[in-house]
Amino acid sequence: MQLRVPGPTPCPPQALQAMGRQMINHRGGEFAKILNSTTEKLKQVFQTKGDVFLLTSSGTGGMEAAIVNTLSPGDKVLSISNGAFGERFADIAEGYGAEVIRLSFEWGKAVDLDAVEKVLRKHDSIKDGAIKAVLATHNETSTGMTNRLGDISAVVKKFDKLLLVDAISSLGCINLPTDDWHCDIVVTGSQKGWMVPPGLAMVSVSEKAWQAHAQAKMPRYYWDFSKAKDFLQKGQTPWTPAVSIFYALNTTLDLMLNEGLNNIFARHARIAQLARNGVKSLGFSLFPEEEYASDTVTAVNAMDKIDVPKLIQVLREEHDVVIAGGQRKLAGKIFRIGHLGSVEDDDIKSVLEALNKALPSAYRHSERSEESQS
Ligand SMILES: *Cc1c(COP(=O)(O)O)cnc(C)c1O
Numbered sequence: 001m002q003l004r005v006p007g008p009t010p011c012p013p014q015a016l017q018a019m020g021r022q023m024i025n026h027r028g029g030e031f032a033k034i035l036n037s038t039t040e041k042l043k044q045v046f047q048t049k050g051d052v053f054l055l056t057s058s059g060t061g062g063m064e065a066a067i068v069n070t071l072s073p074g075d076k077v078l079s080i081s082n083g084a085f086g087e088r089f090a091d092i093a094e095g096y097g098a099e100v101i102r103l104s105f106e107w108g109k110a111v112d113l114d115a116v117e118k119v120l121r122k123h124d125s126i127k128d129g130a131i132k133a134v135l136a137t138h139n140e141t142s143t144g145m146t147n148r149l150g151d152i153s154a155v156v157k158k159f160d161k162l163l164l165v166d167a168i169s170s171l172g173c174i175n176l177p178t179d180d181w182h183c184d185i186v187v188t189g190s191q192k193g194w195m196v197p198p199g200l201a202m203v204s205v206s207e208k209a210w211q212a213h214a215q216a217k218m219p220r221y222y223w224d225f226s227k228a229k230d231f232l233q234k235g236q237t238p239w240t241p242a243v244s245i246f247y248a249l250n251t252t253l254d255l256m257l258n259e260g261l262n263n264i265f266a267r268h269a270r271i272a273q274l275a276r277n278g279v280k281s282l283g284f285s286l287f288p289e290e291e292y293a294s295d296t297v298t299a300v301n302a303m304d305k306i307d308v309p310k311l312i313q314v315l316r317e318e319h320d321v322v323i324a325g326g327q328r329k330l331a332g333k334i335f336r337i338g339h340l341g342s343v344e345d346d347d348i349k350s351v352l353e354a355l356n357k358a359l360p361s362a363y364r365h366s367e368r369s370e371e372s373q374s
Contacts, residue, residue, distance in 0.1 A: 001316075008191040011195055018248045023244075038250045055200065056199060056242045059168040059191075068220040073098065075098050077093045078100075078119055078120065080137075081103070082104070087104075089166055108288040117155050138174070139174060145293065149183075157182045173340045194249060271345055272298060287299035298336065307363070315354055315358045318358065
């Protein structure tokens with residue numbers, strides 16, 4: 001079975017083998033070695049000299065951790081969103097009592113940087129109205145689109161705001177120089193580009209984020225970065241970690257660093273281009289604006305021609321390929337092919353072949369009956 005959803009992604013044999021190991025004491029020297037080694041390697045992939053923590057949770061837990069560790073109820077937060085995950089980030093902040101200003105763009109459409117600048121400037125000019133933090137999504141998995149985070153960051157930093165970034169489906173696949181782009185917190189999740197099962201969120205924390213942390217009053221316990229930092233000094237995590245996934249991640253990080261970051265980014269860019277060319281040659285159009293199309297997930301318009309659930313079913317049952325549909329308001333309107341982490345050119349070529357074979361059974365009834373009449 002070829003799993004080509006945008007997470008969970010396939011695990012290479014080395015990762016599966018690593019997870020077959022017996023349990024160890026998570027408060028002992030052996031785990032400390034694994035934790036320290038994993039953390040150091042992660043810093044290289046995050047391209048940061050700041051702190052990196054591993055939290056036992058899915059990616060969303062990392063997003064929640066970013067919010068509760070840096071903000072207080074009542075803080076003004078600007079959410080820049082053009083998809084389902086951008087909205088989730090805003091919802092979390094709102095759930096914890098932040099005053100969220102939602103700058104929402106049409107799903108699949110680019111972020112208007114002038115609009116971002118305008119909102120930040122306007123609120124800075126209001127007495128006690130200043131925005132404290134900006135929430136951004138690097139790769140919007142729901143629409144198959146990569147936002148220009150470097151450009152967004154340049155605007156946010158002009159106003160000296162905290163920048164909290166959901167890079168769950170981009171980090172380790174698409175270039176994101178955390179320190180160079182002044183990202184204060186960057187969040188990712190193990191089941192995306194990291195080639196290991198779900199269960200770990202990884203977050204980076206800048207100096208500026210620590211300063212915000214010292215003032216932040218949102219309720220927190222499990223997610224507290226101070227606890228994570230204290231325990232990391234002892235080679236531990238505050239709570240029992242997902243030990244098996246650490247075994248796997250420590251192994252796949254070696255694979256990643258051996259391949260080299262630039263080679264990884266180039267491989268994802270090349271395979272994404274294959275995917276885009278392939279679906280276009282089958283007569284489809286891309287959902288997002290093409291120049292922003294993601295290198296980790298390709299979102300394709302079903303164009304009322306295709307019964308998406310049927311397509312997904314036929315691909316799975318007759319061609320052993322698993323792809324994803326659309327989320328929320330895009331359900332039935334798009335389908336998505338994940339190509340992140342452990343993926344080679346041949347994998348996408350075989351997905352495209354399967355798609356070509358499955359399409360005739362997925363055309364909508366009306367079209368089929370029209371065809372049979374003609
Ligand atoms: C997958 C994903 C999430 C959610 O992660 P979970 O691990 O399901 O909690 C959030 N944001 C983006 C951009 C994602 O791709």
